[in-house]
Amino acid sequence: MKDHETFRNFLNRLIDERSLSLRKLGKISGIDHATLSKIINGKREANLIHLQKLSVSLDIELTTFMHAAGYITEPKQKEDSDIQNSVDLIQKLIKTTNNYDEDFTFEKVKQEIAKYQDYSQTTDGRNKILQEFENKIEKTDSKGPCISQLRTMFFRFSAKKGTVREIALMGAALIYFIITTDLLPDYLLPIGFLDDAVIVQAVLQYMDSKKF
Structure with missing residues (x-):
């Protein structure tokens, strides 16, 4: 994970905006809430499977999560x-x-x-x-x-x-x-x-x- 802090902030913001608890997010995403807690607290990195599950459960494109996590970076050139x-x-x-x-x-x-x-x-x-x-x-x-x-x-x-x-x-x-x-x-x-x-x-x- 290239930018864990940015991803943690991004995920925390989504949780706050949607008034979700970690248990609720764990239930709808299929990710154990203990795992989510470790990700939020910086004790574990979110892998691609985690990002895919969060993408589906929160109805946000996978590429958005990948940008936040540092898997995708903004290109320096076009075309x-x-x-x-x-x-x-x-x-x-x-x-x-x-x-x-x-x-x-x-x-x-x-x-x-x-x-x-x-x-x-x-x-x-x-x-x-x-x-x-x-x-x-x-x-x-x-x-x-x-x-x-x-x-x-x-x-x-x-x-x-x-x-x-x-x-x-x-x-x-x-x-x-x-x-x-x-x-x-x-x-x-x-x-x-x-x-x-x-x-x-x-x-x-x-x-x-x-x-x-």
Whole structure:
């Protein structure tokens, strides 16, 4: 944990704002209240599983907790280096799981976007997005990273609001979110949905910069 004090302050503030006791937070999060007490008092570091459980129980995106805990730092540069920072983070987190051997690379992210751009513009691809997006949202309990951005993309894609290039890029992100054969499997908690966030991040940057 890179910044335990910041995380402790962040978690304490959430507890105060929501008028929660440690026992109540332990009950809704599935984290033993004694463990929460040690985290709050600086006697134990919160690991990624703790952050994922807190994310779900408090309805706050996992990336917000990861920022507070120091797992994610603000990038010093924009564009591709911003995405690369996220890719590097995920690759480091993969190594902590000990049950997944594939590499997660920036090149693979670009390949996935390119692969689904054209498909999203076909009748089959468009129908898949329109028919399956909400079902996938329900399966994630609407609490995964980047859900709000994906909802905005879905609205724009459905209404065909944007240039042909923008709609194709948004379609690629939506298709990637819907399919089950991701670069990272969804079962790989707590990082199984972070690849969706990187795809969305890349698409948004490519739309802004006219790249790709």
